[in-house]
Amino acid sequence: MLAILLLILVWVVLVASFSAQIGALPILVQALLYVTLGIVWITPLKPLLRWMETGRWRAPQR
Incomplete structure (x- = not known):
């Protein structure tokens, strides 16, 4: 859980x-950028959340 909080803190500061x-960009570009940045931060959390739930870093092979 601390890794998740640390990742979020680093992302927010960045x-x-x-x-x-x-803030100097046009408002629509700002909105698109903030929406994108708001979604992208979850990507590195996927393996961490998977590990917390299953004990494995990678998805099971089929």
Whole structure:
């Protein structure tokens, strides 16, 4: 659970550090960028969540 919180904290700090540059963009580009960044952060969490549920890092082979 601490790894998840740490990942979220790092992601928030990273995105917030670019807020001045993002704020200079047109509003629709900002919205698209923030929506994309809001979805992308979950990608590295997939293996961690899988490991927490199953004890394996990778999905089972078929």
